[in-house]
Amino acid sequence: MIAFAVSVFFLNHAKVDTGASTSFTVGDIRIPAALENARGREAVDRAREITNQVGVTGEIGFIRYSRREQRFVIPISRPGVEAIVEVDAMKRTAVVSRRATSLLESVAYLHKSPGPHNADVRGNWFWTRVWRMLADGTVYLVLFISVTGVYLWFSIKGERRNGLALIGAGVATLFAFLYGLAV
Amino acid sequence: MALRSSHSRYLSGVLEAWNRRLHYYLGLYFLVFLWLFSFTGLLLNHPRWALSRIPNEAKPAYERNIDAAVGATDIERANDMIRKLGLRGEIDWPQSAPAPGTLEFNLAYPKQAFQVRVDLALNRATVREIDRSFWSALKISHTFSGSRYNANGTSRDWLVTSLWVIAMDALAAGLLVMVFGSYYMWYRLKRQRTLGWLVLALGFASCALFVFGLV
Numbered sequence: 001m002i003a004f005a006v007s008v009f010f011l012n013h014a015k016v017d018t019g020a021s022t023s024f025t026v027g028d029i030r031i032p033a034a035l036e037n038a039r040g041r042e043a044v045d046r047a048r049e050i051t052n053q054v055g056v057t058g059e060i061g062f063i064r065y066s067r068r069e070q071r072f073v074i075p076i077s078r079p080g081v082e083a084i085v086e087v088d089a090m091k092r093t094a095v096v097s098r099r100a101t102s103l104l105e106s107v108a109y110l111h112k113s114p115g116p117h118n119a120d121v122r123g124n125w126f127w128t129r130v131w132r133m134l135a136d137g138t139v140y141l142v143l144f145i146s147v148t149g150v151y152l153w154f155s156i157k158g159e160r161r162n163g164l165a166l167i168g169a170g171v172a173t174l175f176a177f178l179y180g181l182a183v
Numbered sequence: 184m185a186l187r188s189s190h191s192r193y194l195s196g197v198l199e200a201w202n203r204r205l206h207y208y209l210g211l212y213f214l215v216f217l218w219l220f221s222f223t224g225l226l227l228n229h230p231r232w233a234l235s236r237i238p239n240e241a242k243p244a245y246e247r248n249i250d251a252a253v254g255a256t257d258i259e260r261a262n263d264m265i266r267k268l269g270l271r272g273e274i275d276w277p278q279s280a281p282a283p284g285t286l287e288f289n290l291a292y293p294k295q296a297f298q299v300r301v302d303l304a305l306n307r308a309t310v311r312e313i314d315r316s317f318w319s320a321l322k323i324s325h326t327f328s329g330s331r332y333n334a335n336g337t338s339r340d341w342l343v344t345s346l347w348v349i350a351m352d353a354l355a356a357g358l359l360v361m362v363f364g365s366y367y368m369w370y371r372l373k374r375q376r377t378l379g380w381l382v383l384a385l386g387f388a389s390c391a392l393f394v395f396g397l398v
Contacts (some may be wrong), residue, residue: 001362003390041347067296080398106394108332116237116322119230132228132341134389138256139221139228146217147208153207166211166287177350179294180343181327182320 001138010104018082021099025053029092035072036065037091040120047074048124054094056083059125062118078125079106101160110135199371206364209357216354223325226318237319241298244311251288251306258340261299268308270297273329273341292343293323378397 031055032046047063051074058078067071072087083098101109114122114132123129153163210217226235249267254260261274264286272292281287286301298311315323328348329339339345369379 003359003394005358006357006363008351011332012330012351015335016332017335018333078397079393080395103394105332106398110393112326114228116227116230116235127393129252131393134393135228136225139224142217143220146214149207150214153211156373159204159207163207163211167214168260170212170215173350174186174219177343177347178321178324178374181347183294183319 001142003107004111004138007104008107010108011111014104014108014161016105018099021082021097023097025096026094026096027092029053029087029094031087031089031092035063036067036141038063041124044121044124047072049159050074050087050094051085055098056096056098056123058083059113059123059128060121062121077109078127079109085130108129189357199368202367203363204349206361206368208363213354213357216350217358218355219321220325225308226322227325234318235322237317237322239313241307241311241313246307246309249301249306249308252303255394257288260286262340264299264301264308267289268299268310270299270310271341272297273327273339276336292341293327294319317320332397 018158029050032049035046035050038046043063044060047060047075050072051057051060056076058076058081061075061077063072063074070089072085072089074085074087076085080101081098082101083096085094085096087094110131113135114128123132153159226232229235229331247268249264252260253263256278258274265271265274270369272290272295277287277289280368281300281330284302284304286299286303288299290297290299293315294315296312300309302309308387324378326346327344328351329337329341329344331337339348368385369375
């Protein structure tokens with residue numbers, strides 16, 4: 001709960017310079033067969049053979065292939081590190097750009113992980129799948145605690161009037177926002 | 184000495200009563216916000232669920248003749264166009280440079296998105312509109328802050344977004360107050376301390392594993 005709440009301030013207000021990265025080149029890369037034609041999870045599994053060779057682990061975002069330049073671009077991330085692996089299939093070299101992220105950015109990364117994009121490939125790293133379970137568990141626990149909290153409040157007869165007024169105020173505020181955002 | 188002791192007992196009682204009150208007052212006010220963010224958080228975490236799908240098909244583009252764009256900068260001209268076209272939302276600039284003599288921008292809020300292209304010589308605007316479902320709008324609201332921390336060019340320029348961000352910040356701050364207040368309430372229950380410490384340590388350790396342990 002603390003991690004999710006604290007990272008909200010970072011996600012809403014922070015600005016990060018993403019240009020400050022270090023890069024290195026790895027040669028003699030073995031390109032998996034037919035990577036350029038693979039799609040979805042199969043493509044990610046084959047791209048993983050490349051990221052393993054350059055020593056980068058984490059969740060693969062997507063695989064982009066430029067047929068004209070014969071290059072693959074593979075963004076890969078995990079808490080603390082963001083990397084982009086650019087593979088030249090002709091020269092069999094890979095340039096790895098790596099950026100270390102701050103503590104708060106790592107927590108914000110976890111807040112957004114696994115996320116809604118590229119559903120076919122999301123959760124391709126073991127720890128992303130574990131985190132998804134932990135995040136889901138947190139949500140179910142919050143729902144359970146909030147329902148039991150409402151029950152506990154309702155059993156205090158002297159606080160019912162104030163509580164109902166606060167629930168009403170919360171519902172009214174949320175509906176006002178939803179009118180502006182979702183209608 | 185006895186006076187001081189009774190005074191500190193009184194203060195402790197007041198603190199405890201207000202901490203408990205604050206806990207359920209905040210909890211009740213933010214209840215529906217918490218349920219909204221919990222529910223949409225699950226949808227974001229499970230993009231394959233049927234409810235998670237966001238319809239993203241654009242309607243056929245329409246054209247409209249408009250008065251000349253007024254303003255010295257692109258943002259002023261874009262805001263002028265938004266007013267004249269009767270649109271609303273948060274401005275997002277396309278990554279590629281616009282064609283000469285045109286003004287191009289995207290405009291979005293959770294329910295709708297627009298791609299606007301204005302021919303400044305002919306004073307003609309072309310608008311492509313994407314309409315989303317209510318569920319999709321709820322889901323997008325979860326992440327709608329008008330600013331991306333890893334994109335320096337983005338900033339909030341719509342009042343509703345700024346107010347929504349304040350609401351999200353308030354919810355986060357309220358949750359932190361409730362969590363730390365509940366730690367205090369737990370700590371006052373002397374018989375539950377050992378089990379509490381164990382559960383607390385387990386929670387912190389599992390979170391720390393992800394924050395620090397996977398670097």
